[in-house]
Amino acid sequence: MSAWLGIDSLAMKPADATATPDLIGKIKELADFKRLPVEALPDLADQIRAFLVSKVSRTGGHIGPNLGVVELTMAIHRIFDSPTDRVIFDTGHQSYVHKVLTGRGDGFDQLRKRDGLTGYPSQAESEHDFVENSHASTALSYADGLAKAHVLRGEKRHVVAVVGDGALTGGMCWEALNNIAARKDLPLVIVVNDNGRSYAPTIGGLASHLSSLRLNPSYEKMLDSVREALGRTPVVGPPLFEAMHAVKRGIKDAVAPQVMFEDLGLKYVGPVDGHDIDALMSALEKAKNFGGPVIVHAITKKGNGYQPAEDDVDDCLHSPSSAFDPETGKTLAKSAKKWTGVFADELVKVAEERDDVVGITAAMAIPTGIDKLAHRFPERVFDVGIAEQHAATSAAGLALGGLHPVAAIYSTFLNRAFDQVLLDVAMHKLGVTFVLDRAGITGPDGPSHYGIWDMAVFRVIPGIRIAAPRDEATLREEFRECLDVNDGPTIVRFPTGAVAADLPAIERFDGVDVLAHGNRRDVLLVACGAFATNAMAAAELLTEQGFGVTVVDPRFVAPVPAALLPMAAEHRYVVTLEDGVRTGGFGDALAKELRDAGIDRPLRDLGVTPGWHPHGSRAELLADLDLTPEAVAEAIRDLAGRGSRQPEQPELPLAPKQAAAKPEKTEAKTVAKPVKAAKEPA
Numbered sequence: 001m002s003a004w005l006g007i008d009s010l011a012m013k014p015a016d017a018t019a020t021p022d023l024i025g026k027i028k029e030l031a032d033f034k035r036l037p038v039e040a041l042p043d044l045a046d047q048i049r050a051f052l053v054s055k056v057s058r059t060g061g062h063i064g065p066n067l068g069v070v071e072l073t074m075a076i077h078r079i080f081d082s083p084t085d086r087v088i089f090d091t092g093h094q095s096y097v098h099k100v101l102t103g104r105g106d107g108f109d110q111l112r113k114r115d116g117l118t119g120y121p122s123q124a125e126s127e128h129d130f131v132e133n134s135h136a137s138t139a140l141s142y143a144d145g146l147a148k149a150h151v152l153r154g155e156k157r158h159v160v161a162v163v164g165d166g167a168l169t170g171g172m173c174w175e176a177l178n179n180i181a182a183r184k185d186l187p188l189v190i191v192v193n194d195n196g197r198s199y200a201p202t203i204g205g206l207a208s209h210l211s212s213l214r215l216n217p218s219y220e221k222m223l224d225s226v227r228e229a230l231g232r233t234p235v236v237g238p239p240l241f242e243a244m245h246a247v248k249r250g251i252k253d254a255v256a257p258q259v260m261f262e263d264l265g266l267k268y269v270g271p272v273d274g275h276d277i278d279a280l281m282s283a284l285e286k287a288k289n290f291g292g293p294v295i296v297h298a299i300t301k302k303g304n305g306y307q308p309a310e311d312d313v314d315d316c317l318h319s320p321s322s323a324f325d326p327e328t329g330k331t332l333a334k335s336a337k338k339w340t341g342v343f344a345d346e347l348v349k350v351a352e353e354r355d356d357v358v359g360i361t362a363a364m365a366i367p368t369g370i371d372k373l374a375h376r377f378p379e380r381v382f383d384v385g386i387a388e389q390h391a392a393t394s395a396a397g398l399a400l401g402g403l404h405p406v407a408a409i410y411s412t413f414l415n416r417a418f419d420q421v422l423l424d425v426a427m428h429k430l431g432v433t434f435v436l437d438r439a440g441i442t443g444p445d446g447p448s449h450y451g452i453w454d455m456a457v458f459r460v461i462p463g464i465r466i467a468a469p470r471d472e473a474t475l476r477e478e479f480r481e482c483l484d485v486n487d488g489p490t491i492v493r494f495p496t497g498a499v500a501a502d503l504p505a506i507e508r509f510d511g512v513d514v515l516a517h518g519n520r521r522d523v524l525l526v527a528c529g530a531f532a533t534n535a536m537a538a539a540e541l542l543t544e545q546g547f548g549v550t551v552v553d554p555r556f557v558a559p560v561p562a563a564l565l566p567m568a569a570e571h572r573y574v575v576t577l578e579d580g581v582r583t584g585g586f587g588d589a590l591a592k593e594l595r596d597a598g599i600d601r602p603l604r605d606l607g608v609t610p611g612w613h614p615h616g617s618r619a620e621l622l623a624d625l626d627l628t629p630e631a632v633a634e635a636i637r638d639l640a641g642r643g644s645r646q647p648e649q650p651e652l653p654l655a656p657k658q659a660a661a662k663p664e665k666t667e668a669k670t671v672a673k674p675v676k677a678a679k680e681p682a
């Protein structure tokens with residue numbers, strides 16, 4: 001990108017960190033960085049790049065986005081005075097450089113690891129961190145409120161909000177800009193980090209407008225004439241910046257008819273080479289002194305200076321989830337069959353059979369697998385940008401138009417579209433299928449990424465059906481069942497990572513799969529989705545201790561399958577197990593159904609306690625949450641009075657006279673002896 005100025009890119013020279021003083025090691029706090037002489041900054045930028053590649057290649061993480069904001073973050077912290085001035089990062093995945101400059105370099109060996117540095121800003125980690133939410137497009141709203149508070153309290157401090165071009169495709173950003181533009185007194189600097197990409201190239205009119213400002217050939221020609229006019233090798237900084245400013249004004253008026261931000265009444269500075277520290281500091285200084293809200297439009301390159309990221313056409317190494325080879329950028333983990341891949345494969349199969357099936361993604365085609373459909377049927381996939389609310393209602397429009405949309409969105413990101421699913425889809429009885437990947441505890445991305453809310457939040461929607469497949473076969477089957485529903489929303493939810501080992505059913509009653517029978521009817525263990533694996537392992541432990549455990553998979557967790565009621569009535573205890581919050585979750589819903597049916601059984605609902613659970617690996621978090629097979633078995637022993645606490649075993653009330661009629665037996669599609677339960681893949 002620095003070629004934009006004809007200045008050799010600040011691409012990472014073979015920075016031998018030993019050749020020059022280890023500047024990063026000297027930065028124990030932000031003041032240490034601010035004390036560095038300005039001529040040391042290019043060296044520091046190189047060292048930070050080499051440092052990040054070295055560390056993140058071992059831990060996994062957002063290497064691409066962070067290599068794109070090295071100079072940008074340095075310039076911000078040189079011109080502004082955190083934490084008096086508040087620096088906010090939209091999405092926060094690009095805050096590693098900020099963490100290095102605020103004295104946390106030592107923590108990168110434990111990046112995204114349990115009890116280690118988080119991959120996002122964290123108030124517990126630093127006074128320089130404010131917004132912890134990893135959901136995109138929130139920073140400008142935070143900044144709007146924060147700046148208004150500063151004004152109202154008479155505090156002389158700036159708010160600096162760093163927002164990516166991808167995040168700018170989110171509606172909240174425009175709601176915030178509409179408010180910010182109305183206040184000429186807000187000491188607010190919005191730094192648009194424009195690298196032209198979310199994961200893939202950023203879509204939409206906004207993106208093409210941004211790039212027109214950046215890549216217009218006349219712009220380049222005019223810049224060449226400016227460079228000649230200066231008669232020297234391009235020198236960045238104030239003289240060139242001023243000259244360019246005049247040029248840009250001329251060009252913008254000529255070639256960029258509708259200058260988006262200034263038309264909003266916002267002061268616009270840029271575009272600035274986002275890898276030229278001097279130009280950036282000059283632009284930020286200008287913005288700081290402006291006094292009101294200003295947009296500084298920085299042009300950056302995702303993965304800048306690290307060839308494997310720059311060359312990665314998919315997503316510039318946006319977020320390798322685990323360790324990768326620093327030489328090649330290739331992840332080292334052996335590739336197991338993932339839930340995402342199974343979904344993508346079945347989606348393409350269905351789309352070949354049904355031409356009404358179309359796909360929607362919110363700027364995450366590859367992470368959700370929708371890209372497979374796009375390769376096969378490019379005209380039947382719509383990338384709406386980071387705009388999940390729009391995705392849901394646009395899907396409603398597609399359904400109104402006679403299509404059956406499949407909106408593939410990470411569970412946590414659909415939270416923000418609850419109203420759209422409720423009213424725009426469900427109230428209109430439209431067949432839209434939402435496929436929620438990363439449902440349940442994910443791990444390294446921490447609490448705002450945990451897909452633990454969907455079963456509780458969306459189950460309240462009248463007419464909705466929520467499927468939680470337990471393995472590949474049921475994912476394929478339940479996904480197709482959802483596609484056959486055309487009078488309301490359906491959800492298919494599955495966790496991150498490797499797909500669970502097949503768990504064939506012994507029999508199926510009214511849609512509920514029986515996975516294991518005990519020799520007695522002590523416990524009905526109802527396991528949702530991938531937790532069937534944990535449930536089978538727990539059942540084995542309990543069987544060895546003399547319990548009779550029946551393990552069933554409801555397949556659809558909303559509405560609660562009626563067949564579960566008579567099954568519960570035939571057992572002494574009922575236990576539910578779900579990879580979601582307990583409050584309002586599946587267990588709660590089943591307990592209510594049992595109460596309403598007069599079936600009084602001790603019930604234990606095992607799941608995620610609502611809260612902000614820290615980051616770590618999925619396995620570590622599940623252990624912390626007592627959701628491992630051993631913990632499940634212990635909880636059941638405890639319920640049945642034979643746990644480690646050994647309370648008396650209560651006499652059970654008889655099953656009610658009017659026990660619900662025994663559901664008729666239907667042939668389970670996959671009938672076989674239960675397999676020995678495998679441990680859930682990590």
Ligand SMILES: Cc1ncc(C[n+]2csc(CCOP(=O)(O)OP(=O)(O)O)c2C)c(N)n1
Pocket residue numbers: 065068091093094134135136137163164165166167168193195197198199302362363364386388413
């Ligand atoms: C609401 C929401 N949807 C999706 C995501 C997943 N996501 C994380 S980063 C990213 C791309 C962000 O692009 P941009 O804002 O341009 O930042 P860059 O990575 O280019 O620095 C996406 C889609 C998210 N964090 N939040």
Ligand SMILES: CC(=O)[C@@H](O)[C@H](O)COP(=O)(O)O
Pocket residue numbers: 091093134318319321367438442445496
């Ligand atoms: C920042 C963000 O929201 C995404 O990049 C997310 O971190 C990806 O998660 P996965 O690694 O599970 O795809």
Ligand SMILES: [Mg+2]
Pocket residue numbers: 164165166167193194195196197198202
């Ligand atoms: Mg971007």
